[in-house]
Amino acid sequence: xxxxxxxxxxxxxxxxxxxxxxxxxxxxxxxxxxxxxxxxxxxxxxxxxxxxxxxxxxxxxxxxxxxxxxxxxxxxxxxxxxxxxxxxxxxxxxxxxxxxxxxxxxxxxxxxxxxxxxxxxxxxxxxxxxxxxxxxxxxxxxxxxxxxxxxxxxxxxxxxxxxxxxxxxxxxxxxxxxxxxxxxxxxxxxxxxxxxxxxxxxxxxxxxxxxxxxxxxxxxxxxxxxxxxxxxxxxxxxxxxxxxxxxxxxxxxxxxxxxxxxxxxxxxxxxxxxxxxxxxxxxxxxxxxxxxxxxxxxxxxxxxxxxxxxxxx
Amino acid sequence: xxxxxxxxxxxxxxxxxxxxxxxxxxxxxxxxxxxxxxxxxxxxxxxxxxxxxxxxxxxxxxxxxxxxxxxxxxxxxxxxxxxxxxxxxxxxxxxxxxxxxxxxxxxxxxxxxxxxxxxxxxxxxxxxxxxxxxxxxxxxxxxxxxxxxxxxxxxxxxxxxxxxxxxxxxxxxxxxxxxxxxxxxxxxxxxxxxxxxxxxxxxxxxxxxxxxxxxxxxxxxxxxxxxxxxxxxxxxxxxxxxxxxxxxxxxxxxxxxxxxxxxxxxxxxxxxxxxxxxxxxxxxxxxxxxxxxxxxxxxxxxxxxxxxxxxxxxxxxxxxxxxxxxxxxxxxxxxxxxxxxxxxxxxxxxxxxxxxxxxxxxxxxxxxxxxx
Numbered sequence: 001x002x003x004x005x006x007x008x009x010x011x012x013x014x015x016x017x018x019x020x021x022x023x024x025x026x027x028x029x030x031x032x033x034x035x036x037x038x039x040x041x042x043x044x045x046x047x048x049x050x051x052x053x054x055x056x057x058x059x060x061x062x063x064x065x066x067x068x069x070x071x072x073x074x075x076x077x078x079x080x081x082x083x084x085x086x087x088x089x090x091x092x093x094x095x096x097x098x099x100x101x102x103x104x105x106x107x108x109x110x111x112x113x114x115x116x117x118x119x120x121x122x123x124x125x126x127x128x129x130x131x132x133x134x135x136x137x138x139x140x141x142x143x144x145x146x147x148x149x150x151x152x153x154x155x156x157x158x159x160x161x162x163x164x165x166x167x168x169x170x171x172x173x174x175x176x177x178x179x180x181x182x183x184x185x186x187x188x189x190x191x192x193x194x195x196x197x198x199x200x201x202x203x204x205x206x207x208x209x210x211x212x213x214x215x216x217x218x219x220x221x222x223x224x225x226x227x228x229x230x231x232x233x234x235x236x237x238x239x240x241x242x243x244x245x246x247x248x249x250x251x252x253x254x255x256x257x258x259x260x261x262x263x264x265x266x267x268x269x270x271x272x273x274x275x276x277x278x279x280x281x282x283x284x285x286x287x288x289x290x291x292x293x294x295x296x297x298x299x300x301x302x303x304x305x306x307x308x309x310x311x312x313x
Numbered sequence: 314x315x316x317x318x319x320x321x322x323x324x325x326x327x328x329x330x331x332x333x334x335x336x337x338x339x340x341x342x343x344x345x346x347x348x349x350x351x352x353x354x355x356x357x358x359x360x361x362x363x364x365x366x367x368x369x370x371x372x373x374x375x376x377x378x379x380x381x382x383x384x385x386x387x388x389x390x391x392x393x394x395x396x397x398x399x400x401x402x403x404x405x406x407x408x409x410x411x412x413x414x415x416x417x418x419x420x421x422x423x424x425x426x427x428x429x430x431x432x433x434x435x436x437x438x439x440x441x442x443x444x445x446x447x448x449x450x451x452x453x454x455x456x457x458x459x460x461x462x463x464x465x466x467x468x469x470x471x472x473x474x475x476x477x478x479x480x481x482x483x484x485x486x487x488x489x490x491x492x493x494x495x496x497x498x499x500x501x502x503x504x505x506x507x508x509x510x511x512x513x514x515x516x517x518x519x520x521x522x523x524x525x526x527x528x529x530x531x532x533x534x535x536x537x538x539x540x541x542x543x544x545x546x547x548x549x550x551x552x553x554x555x556x557x558x559x560x561x562x563x564x565x566x567x568x569x570x571x572x573x574x575x576x577x578x579x580x581x582x583x584x585x586x587x588x589x590x591x592x593x594x595x596x597x598x599x600x601x602x603x604x605x606x607x608x609x610x611x612x613x614x615x616x617x618x619x620x621x622x623x624x625x626x627x628x629x630x631x632x633x634x635x636x637x638x639x640x641x642x643x644x645x646x647x648x649x650x651x652x653x654x655x656x657x658x659x660x661x662x663x664x665x666x667x668x669x670x671x672x673x674x675x676x677x678x679x680x681x682x683x684x685x
Contacts, residue, residue, distance in 0.1 A: 086391035
């Protein structure tokens, strides 16, 4: 049984888990190809115009999987991944959005991941989902394996920033959803380009949950989106440690319109250079690269003059 | 303490009654206008939804009139409304405005802050005044909705162009000054009767159009460019599926008693949307199904640009439209919405419905105008 997993959205966070969980249930896992212009074009044509870029790309990935003749699509309903918090409403209805945008889809496997009452309910929903395919002992083993793979993946990310070269000329914090940062097509390889330019990067993924939680107390109100909480916590944690912060957001992203704005205000008040790159399907590479270059120049000069230059123009 | 509140349609009438009864001065910002929208757009983040921009504009205009306290509602997700107050606080802080925020948040969020902010408000005239105020506000809210509902019925049948809107505005003004429950009820009754007397085209069978979508853009006539009035003048009877009274009953009263369940909506949206996606997303889909079953002629789905829950509904509604053979028009509004384009689309939509109801035009392809 071929199960397709679209390479988009929470693929970048949960794929190690999903892969070994689905394999443990006896499925063959097929991933869609990395994003190309074609993926994006299909997504843009098939979805409604006001939806955000990552969802459009996701629709394109689903189409790619359909062309690969998968038997099932794995698209979970994700309501919440942490206790008392939500993620973007679009994830709550993602399979319904896909069905709305693409007429003929293979059957969609969609367990409902609702962690509002704690991690145990997430476990139950995966186990209940797995019981449709295999016996309980096998499902449990698959689930444990999945979690183990996820832990390994997360541990690798946490140690990543230490391994980068110590002589980096600039240390930059990069904020944004993992599905933007890790997709080289939509982010136009910004992380790669920064590394090539000799910068040391710390992204949201490189920080562990405790650091994030400890750095959220500066907010006037508890942030109830998990992704927003991560970005704000990372901004607060990184601000005193880095030379500058770059935020990536996609146009029409609901949660980021709030969180990145708060980040921007925070950086401005504390005189930290901040560059906001807003991505959509029309973004031209040249303009973005010029802005990146200019920003790096600014940081470099600011460093040489020992912070006498202002952070904003 | 001079309190100001952002506008939401005609809800200010109820808020005013409540605060006056509690002995506080309400500095009412002028009705939302191009100016409030421009102010709000200038100081809000670029891609937030329209209600926040208008709210910021209202608050700034309220501050210009001398307000020093802002009363706002809160929430706990996943819709952005829950974070509005916090972001507005940041925006005003950066603008150097010294105002205090009183946020009516969910008690589970920060009970201490809520209590420390509300108790001084209540102590001024005591708990009895609060209850009296709540009763008055509730009555006024119900009266406002009843008057508006009546105007939806009368407008396509009115004797003289715009007479209904005039009578409605007069009745609302009188409602503002009504001070007792009996007075409110009599103003409401008189207002309704005055409007109904103008409904002269008794034989006329208007098109019936249901309005679904995001609550702010449905209730606030500035943000939806007087959608209901325009449709009424085009000869259609409008049914508004969203009501603030019902929302408060469901989400404040029933859900705090643990009695609220959205199961009936989930059942209706079966096969399209599996559960609530925050805001009115589920309701938009479920109500469209319900209205289609009730043989409505068409549905207008209205949402602010980038609204998260409604975008999910917008993706799904073309399928509902096709399955139930009911035309659905999704209208996205933001600060760039132009009046002429809006009117043209409404006229075209009403024409289409009229031809369909006469049987001239069979239904083949989906009426999803956003997609080919």
